[in-house]
Amino acid sequence: MKAIILAGGFGTRLQSVLRDVPKPMAPIAGRPFLAYLLRHLQAQGVDHVILSVHYRAEQIQHYFGTHFNGMTLEYVMEATPLGTGGAMRLALSSFRTNEPVFVLNGDTFVALDYRQMYAKHAAENSQLTFALCDMADCTRYGKVVIDDQHIVAFTEKGEVGRGRINAGVYLIQSDLFANYDMPALFSFESDFIYPNLQKLKPHYYLSAGYFIDIGVPEDYQRAQTELLAGEAGIV
16 A cells, blocks of 8 residues: 655644644654554555655654655655645656555554455545544544545534544545646635535545544644554554
8 A cells, every 4th residue: 555645845834843843753652643644554554655845854854764664765855835735746747656645744653454445435436535533522622524435524623522524534545636637736625626516526545543633732732642652553
């Protein structure tokens, strides 16, 4: 299996606790957060990862090189920020494959069963599958509305209460963007998914595993103890 990790962001919200460090390199118990992601991917059967990089890219390349835990690592450099959608499209062009590719954010960890998600995606002949997580409070993320097979709507951030959230892991066919006229810089969610939801009819895989997004200081601090304590099942 193959994966793309979006690792080019500036980490603006973490600047109060991290300076001059890209978010995926944020230290967690002495190791970069990205190392936890890669270890879990390798354990799930992913053998080839492309890292889409921009901000402080040399830090990531110097630390991880071209191999990690038996996986091949490649790097795609965004000369200027392309947004999540533009970065995905650029990285997909490097794979030259027709098989599905996982895409995940470099600042979010999900203890996801990648093999099961892959099997469900294939069985449903899907072009796009979202990983979803059930959360006790969706205020920060917004809720995903589903029917028996598909995602049918998204609610705005700020709605309190339990619900299912977008976990930030996608399984996509490499030609997903082929029939859409998208600019060089675009957001995968707001510019591509939301306007085209009815046409795309994305499927979903509901994960019961651990989830954390280190994009804000309080959750970054929480990750220090939870990942070290093995709550993600990888330590």
